[in-house]
Amino acid sequence: xxxxxxxxxxxxxxxxxxxxxxxxxxxxxxxxxxxxxxIRDVTMTVNSGxxxxxxxxSGCGKSTLLxxxxxxxxxxxxxxxxxxxxDPFDRQRDVGMVFQQPLLLKWxxxxxxxxxxxxxxxxxxxxxxxxxxxxxxxxxxxxxxESYPYQLSGGMQQRAAIxxxxxxDPKLVLMDEPFGALDAMTRDRLNIELMRIWRESGKTILFxxxxxxxxxxxxxxxxxxxxxxxxxxxxxEVDLPERANLSIRTTPEFGAYTRKIYHxxxxx
Amino acid sequence: MLNLKKIAIAVIAHAAFxxxxxxxxxxxxxPAYILPTPWQTxxxxxxxxxxxMRHFTATAITIFAGYTxxxxxGVSAAVLFTWSKTLDEMAMPLLVTINMIPKVAMAPLFIVWxxxxxxxxxxxxxxxxxxxxxxxxxxxxxxxxxxLLDLVxxxxxxxxxxxxxxxxxxxxxxxxxGMKVATVLAVAGxxxxxxxxxxxxxxWFMLVTQEALNTDAMxxxxxxxxxxxxxxxxxxxxxxxxxxxxxxxxx
Numbered sequence: 176x177x178x179x180x181x182x183x184x185x186x187x188x189x190x191x192x193x194x195x196x197x198x199x200x201x202x203x204x205x206x207x208x209x210x211x212x213x214i215r216d217v218t219m220t221v222n223s224g225x226x227x228x229x230x231x232x233s234g235c236g237k238s239t240l241l242x243x244x245x246x247x248x249x250x251x252x253x254x255x256x257x258x259x260x261x262d263p264f265d266r267q268r269d270v271g272m273v274f275q276q277p278l279l280l281k282w283x284x285x286x287x288x289x290x291x292x293x294x295x296x297x298x299x300x301x302x303x304x305x306x307x308x309x310x311x312x313x314x315x316x317x318x319x320x321e322s323y324p325y326q327l328s329g330g331m332q333q334r335a336a337i338x339x340x341x342x343x344d345p346k347l348v349l350m351d352e353p354f355g356a357l358d359a360m361t362r363d364r365l366n367i368e369l370m371r372i373w374r375e376s377g378k379t380i381l382f383x384x385x386x387x388x389x390x391x392x393x394x395x396x397x398x399x400x401x402x403x404x405x406x407x408x409x410x411x412e413v414d415l416p417e418r419a420n421l422s423i424r425t426t427p428e429f430g431a432y433t434r435k436i437y438h439x440x441x442x443x
Numbered sequence: 444m445l446n447l448k449k450i451a452i453a454v455i456a457h458a459a460f461x462x463x464x465x466x467x468x469x470x471x472x473x474p475a476y477i478l479p480t481p482w483q484t485x486x487x488x489x490x491x492x493x494x495x496m497r498h499f500t501a502t503a504i505t506i507f508a509g510y511t512x513x514x515x516x517g518v519s520a521a522v523l524f525t526w527s528k529t530l531d532e533m534a535m536p537l538l539v540t541i542n543m544i545p546k547v548a549m550a551p552l553f554i555v556w557x558x559x560x561x562x563x564x565x566x567x568x569x570x571x572x573x574x575x576x577x578x579x580x581x582x583x584x585x586x587x588x589x590x591l592l593d594l595v596x597x598x599x600x601x602x603x604x605x606x607x608x609x610x611x612x613x614x615x616x617x618x619x620x621g622m623k624v625a626t627v628l629a630v631a632g633x634x635x636x637x638x639x640x641x642x643x644x645x646x647w648f649m650l651v652t653q654e655a656l657n658t659d660a661m662x663x664x665x666x667x668x669x670x671x672x673x674x675x676x677x678x679x680x681x682x683x684x685x686x687x688x689x690x691x692x693x694x
Binding site: 242245246247266267268270272274275276278280281282291292294295296323324325343351 | 588590591593594595596597598599600604608609612613615687688689690691
């Protein structure tokens with residue numbers, strides 16, 4: 176597997192334009208106290224099939240950025256472009272979302288939960304059902320298709336939520352601190368799982384997190400954001416070899432990246 | 444097995460209650476016109492002049508009709524409110540105030556408005572159990588995770604889809620919670636109605652037998668009213684078991 180990390184404007188291998196291009200994006204919220212700048216000066220490019228981590232403290236506008244990309248919020252300044260001529264982006268069908276909470280519907284079995292986006296989009300449910308089974312296998316939940324959410328652990332519920340985000344085969348998957356509510360060990364395990372799922376699915380993934388180690392381990396790029404002012408401090412390309420397990424976190428190369436991010440976030 | 448054990452304990456608790464009642468009457472030598480023994484009470488069922496079936500049916504019809512009406516109207520109204528924000532903002536504060544009116548105190552007015560008859564008691568029962576169902580349902584429909592809404596919105600899902608796939612099934616535990624509270628109120632409502640106006644029903648029967656100091660018949664009527672309530676509650680619980688996933692049930 177080659178590292179699909181992109182650098183600069185064009186895809187390093189294919190020369191194709193980037194899948195996502197953000198240029199000086201700014202978003203302001205109107206509150207009772209006046210204007211609050213949610214994000215400012217966010218400029219970054221994401222190539223198709225890339226996993227980009229977005230890391231930063233609370234209030235740095237990470238979630239706002241995801242919501243703009245999901246089409247849930249309008250940005251106020253700058254340009255947001257998703258998709259290319261050769262790889263068009265359908266705002267309705269090409270976004271999958273995973274949140275901090277699994278948000279599975281309690282009254283639906285896991286398989287039916289995974290099917291929710293397919294139902295909303297009005298896809299052929301017979302086909303979607305087969306796809307849902309494949310996805311449950313991908314996330315390691317084949318045996319739980321007929322279980323109810325409460326019968327699954329938090330980590331397993333989050334796997335189901337990932338399968339749900341992929342059911343309609345979106346080109347872009349937005350993850351907002353998906354492992355933030357899990358214990359450290361489950362989180363580590365799911366990092367490895369997500370790495371595998373990303374490789375097998377070939378999706379473009381934006382992964383918002385508080386965890387610096389997690390961000391470096393997963394991302395081919397890490398967008399480091401700071402709060403007050405909420406802006407993109409640096410867009411770092413992560414050039415690490417094969418990341419099949421977590422032992423890479425103990426290498427000096429890995430440490431150099433985390434140290435750099437700690438520094439950017441004023442931890443030293 | 445665990446269930447069987449639970450049932451056994453419940454049966455024992457009920458038997459112990461009857462046993463204590465019996466023992467108390469016997470030991471304290473309570474005269475029958477104050478408190479009859481369980482056996483004396485049960486024997487009144489054989490007295491044909493009491494017309495038990497007639498009264499039992501009247502009260503049961505009042506309770507079930509009033510209750511069902513309250514469920515249908517209460518849930519429908521709550522659904523209507525979630526669809527119209529203006530209606531919700533206008534009606535909800537008003538309904539909270541109206542809810543404060545002691546419904547029992549309205550019974551005499553209902554007689555003025557609706558005249559005598561079974562239907563008036565049905566309306567009294569309806570009025571008393573309508574509010575908890577409405578308020579609980581409205582709350583359940585409102586409780587939707589914002590992130591879940593975002594998920595549907597990102598897929599350009601319609602308002603109707605949110606309602607059908609998320610809000611309505613999500614509100615079921617709340618609907619049942621309101622329905623459970625309303626069972627007790629329905630029984631009380633029907634009896635109050637019968638106390639105030641009626642020519643049959645267990646409530647009316649209690650007033651009549653009180654005059655003759657037939658305490659055993661009064662206690663029996665009370666037990667039968669309770670039985671109707673228990674049956675209603677049992678039906679609601681069974682429906683809840685069928686419709687609501689175990690984990691989502693509210694008490």
